[in-house]
Amino acid sequence: MIIPPDRLGRRLAKDRLGVNIMAGATLLVFLAFLSFVVLLIVKSRLIVFRYSLPELLLSSRWDPVNHTFGFFPSILGTFIVTLLSMAIAIPVSLLTAIYISEYLPKRTGKYLSSFIDVLAGIPSVVFGLCMLLVFVPLVAELAQRWFGIETTGMCILTAAITLSIMVFPIIVSLAVESLQALPREMRETSLSLGSTRWQMVKKVLLKGAGPGIISAILLGFGRALGETMAVAMVIGSRNTLPDSLFSAGQTLPSLIVSSFGEMMSVPEDQSALVFVALVLFLLVTVTNVSAKTVNNRLRKKWRY
Amino acid sequence: MKYLEEKVMQFLMIGSTLVIVGSLFFIFIVTLYRGGGTIIRQPGIILAAPGPRYLLGGGGGFGHAILGSLAMAIPATLLSSLLAILIAVYLQPDYSPPRVSGMIRSFLDILWGTPSIVYGIFVLTVLVFFHQRGSVMAGIIALTFLELPIITRYIDESLTAAPRDLKEIAYSMGLTRLEVFRILLKYSASGLVAGILIGLGRALGDAASVIFTTGTASTIPKGLFSSATALPVIIFQQANSFYPSVRDHAYAAGVFLITLILALNLFSRFLQQKISRYRIQESK
Numbered sequence: 001m002i003i004p005p006d007r008l009g010r011r012l013a014k015d016r017l018g019v020n021i022m023a024g025a026t027l028l029v030f031l032a033f034l035s036f037v038v039l040l041i042v043k044s045r046l047i048v049f050r051y052s053l054p055e056l057l058l059s060s061r062w063d064p065v066n067h068t069f070g071f072f073p074s075i076l077g078t079f080i081v082t083l084l085s086m087a088i089a090i091p092v093s094l095l096t097a098i099y100i101s102e103y104l105p106k107r108t109g110k111y112l113s114s115f116i117d118v119l120a121g122i123p124s125v126v127f128g129l130c131m132l133l134v135f136v137p138l139v140a141e142l143a144q145r146w147f148g149i150e151t152t153g154m155c156i157l158t159a160a161i162t163l164s165i166m167v168f169p170i171i172v173s174l175a176v177e178s179l180q181a182l183p184r185e186m187r188e189t190s191l192s193l194g195s196t197r198w199q200m201v202k203k204v205l206l207k208g209a210g211p212g213i214i215s216a217i218l219l220g221f222g223r224a225l226g227e228t229m230a231v232a233m234v235i236g237s238r239n240t241l242p243d244s245l246f247s248a249g250q251t252l253p254s255l256i257v258s259s260f261g262e263m264m265s266v267p268e269d270q271s272a273l274v275f276v277a278l279v280l281f282l283l284v285t286v287t288n289v290s291a292k293t294v295n296n297r298l299r300k301k302w303r304y
Numbered sequence: 305m306k307y308l309e310e311k312v313m314q315f316l317m318i319g320s321t322l323v324i325v326g327s328l329f330f331i332f333i334v335t336l337y338r339g340g341g342t343i344i345r346q347p348g349i350i351l352a353a354p355g356p357r358y359l360l361g362g363g364g365g366f367g368h369a370i371l372g373s374l375a376m377a378i379p380a381t382l383l384s385s386l387l388a389i390l391i392a393v394y395l396q397p398d399y400s401p402p403r404v405s406g407m408i409r410s411f412l413d414i415l416w417g418t419p420s421i422v423y424g425i426f427v428l429t430v431l432v433f434f435h436q437r438g439s440v441m442a443g444i445i446a447l448t449f450l451e452l453p454i455i456t457r458y459i460d461e462s463l464t465a466a467p468r469d470l471k472e473i474a475y476s477m478g479l480t481r482l483e484v485f486r487i488l489l490k491y492s493a494s495g496l497v498a499g500i501l502i503g504l505g506r507a508l509g510d511a512a513s514v515i516f517t518t519g520t521a522s523t524i525p526k527g528l529f530s531s532a533t534a535l536p537v538i539i540f541q542q543a544n545s546f547y548p549s550v551r552d553h554a555y556a557a558g559v560f561l562i563t564l565i566l567a568l569n570l571f572s573r574f575l576q577q578k579i580s581r582y583r584i585q586e587s588k
Contacts, residue, residue: 012480015480015481018481018482019399021390022390022391022394023399025390025394026391026394026395029452032449033411036423036426039429039430040422040426040429043429092323095313095317095320095321096321096323099317099318099321116324119328119329119331121509121566122331122509122562123508123509123536123561124536125509125511125539125540125543125558126335126509126558126562127331128540129543129558130334130335133338133554133555134334165327168327169324169328195306196306198313199306226419226420226421226422227419228419228420228421228512229512229540233543233544253419253421253512257421257515274425280419280421281422284418287417288417289410289414292410
């Protein structure tokens, strides 16, 4: 059957229209993204020009009323909290991932990892809520009893533990995925040479799945850096340099939440908050991009 | 020696699995137990409008927050799904050269990773620029930013994973690109649905982007430009309250939110099994 030419013309016209709409939508979103970055930069220019950049980043005096903005406590706090949470999360989640993928029977492992996936959907405020109302008093009491330290329990340690619980599911599910993508023969060869399971994991699988695992860790790191509400609820929001793990602190996202109400009226203060958002955006983006690059690089280098 | 190492490592692995499952379960159970009790005792608070001085221990419920959450998350999901489908199809090699699509994909990945609070600040800055107050509309825009990369990447992946044969057969029948992709979208419907529902779940659970853009009003939202609040935002406020009764409401709201999101999650898993209607059945 031959399609009549006018109908073909209509179909082609529809096709062209479709292309234009799709390209338009893509362009629109791209421009929105561009304006997003440009606006953040433009808005934070005010404060960066008025004060020098090292002064902003390295001074530890935070006193918006007197126009003194030192972001050092919150930057330091961000790194301490994030690194501490990763120090907890990395070993625990990797061991769990190995256990799920290499030791448990396939069915059980599948159920367990989908259980973890489902619970990963719990919103961060709920994590914050439970930690605030149940865990914070516990930390306060234990710190008092074991170390003799007076604390409200809203402290850097609590924030780090909260974050590590939130990061577990991310690292576990990505690591399980990259372990299970490895070919069966790898395991069989290693086992047939007389190694135990753990030796097989340690010497063979971890190298094979290495790129995936490293990028899983970096993605978890990026998530932990940007996590806002849960941290803001349990960290205690204090803009001074922390003196111990049990003292209240501040991270960049929690700084935004805790000081936004009083600070949006004055343009300079507003610019300070936008600057914090920009720094946060850059930190997270660098982490995520390096996760991707490391993955690609190592995948070429560590190929068997 | 190596057997000892094996034993020790196995012990550690079981331990850490228990830690993870236990801690996630702890969050789940604590919320369910504390909040469930409150809901059973006063089921009215889910739907009730807040009284005056609600957060100071006054009467009323958090119905306005639920309404606000739905009024923002659903339009945002519709808007971003529409854009996501267009962009995801455009990313396929039939439409754009690999260099362009690679660039768009990596910028979508950057957007995906961006903390939601940064979107909140962005939309807030735009609002301040136009001398506007926080509104439902602003919340929808912030949530659209949040959801768009997630949904787009899901649809993109499921379109890329569709078998080449299907595409080639469709083209060889003389179909135009648009018609081919209508078939392909049907084929990858399960990825589409998964992406949309995951985006919706994220939007419902996100507080950081809403708290700056929509605000913390304690009234029933009246329209697109009225101020409102969302469920996670009110949980955040309630949790910081000095009044035990308000903190109990936080758990109740938490239970409602978790139930909603877990139900979405299960619904998505269920749907994915159902809609394999357009899949080519593999011959056995």
